[in-house]
Amino acid sequence: MNTLTQALVAQIANQLDAQGEANPLENLRLIAEQFAGKAVFLTNFTLEDQLITHWIATHNLPIKVVVSNPNYPFKETYSTWAKTQERYQLPIAVYAADGSVLENQTQDQATAVASTEENILPILQGEMLLITGTRAGQSWQGRQLTADFSWNKSLKIFEFHPLFHRSFHKVFMEVLREGVPFNPLHNQGYLRVGHAQDTEAAHSSEYWDGRWWWDHAQRIFIHPYTPGVRKKAV
Template sequence: MNTLSHGLVTQIANQLDAQGEANPLQNLRLIAEQFAGKAVFLTNFTLEDQLITHWIATHNLPIKVVVSNPNYPFKETYTTWAKTQERYQVPITVYATDGSVLENQPQHPASTTSSFEENLQPILQGEMLLITGTRAGQSWQGRQLTADFSWNKSLKIFEFHPLFHRSFHKVFMEVLREGVPFNPLHNQGYLRVGHAQDIETAHSSEFWDGRWWWEHAQRIFIHPHTPGVRKHAV
């Protein structure tokens, strides 16, 4: 990290600390102002990504939304993608594995299994900040994150993870409360749904330890007048 990068990381990290961890939307807004016109958000239509897309669209944040190498193994992810564009009308730039821009959204799961990180360099040319929905405890580019804002040496770009301090449960509660479209596979016990190598099922204790809250949240936010009846949210 050069001196300029180190200084900027320290400055922004201090600002984020002053803001506190309780309001990731305010932190995202602060970061968007710092890097206006030079920030790109990489979505894979995960639960976390859907919440961030919701914030970007509803608050008109100056952040470009992109998809890289859309080789999702489940058709439900493509359905979520279509619902997201219908709901928010937010421009989503789609990049192929060679870094070229795709004109149309893929409609079916692709057969390739290459990682979406492999071809980020062409996408990030001219950008200064990469935003993802990664939370603490999840891996990003094969490494465990230690901070919400940092300098990525390999990609040579600043990166920010606004939901770093949020639990899966809190993210899900806000998604339900705001009526954000999400992948129906989460109703089937999937914690993380994106590219093939990133899929995480509910064997994780993070999901099952709080299973009661999901039933409760469904009744409150999805079916307030039918207590005891569990239906799919999407």
């Protein structure tokens, strides 16, 4: 990292710290202003990604939404994708594994693989910032994240993870509160639903933060407005 890049990372990190961790939407706004027209958000339609998409669309943030190598192992992911576009009418650029632009969604489960550096690089041409829905404790491109904003030496781009400081619980509750479309597989106990390698079932304390158990979580997914259930699960 050169001196200029290091200084910019420090400057923006300080601005984010000043904003605080309590309002990731405001941090996303700040980042969007800093990198207006040069920011790209990579979505796999996970719960976290859906919340960020909601913010981008409803607040008209200057961030390009993209999908890389959309060969998902579950038809429910494509259903979530369709509902997302129907609700937000948000342009989503779709790229194949070789970096070429796709016109439509694809459902070739036989080649379902996670996005790699090779097929992400073409998406980043001309961009300065990559945004993801990764949270602390999760891995991104095979590495554990240590900060919400940093310089990615391998991809040669700044990266920002607005939900880095958020728990799965808080993300989930905001998704319910805002009526954001989410993958119905979450109702069946899946916490991460993206590419095959990203899929993870419940019963992991990393995602539940040790504060609630699956029975209550499932009841909230299916009956989000049942009186008393939310309070009991927090």
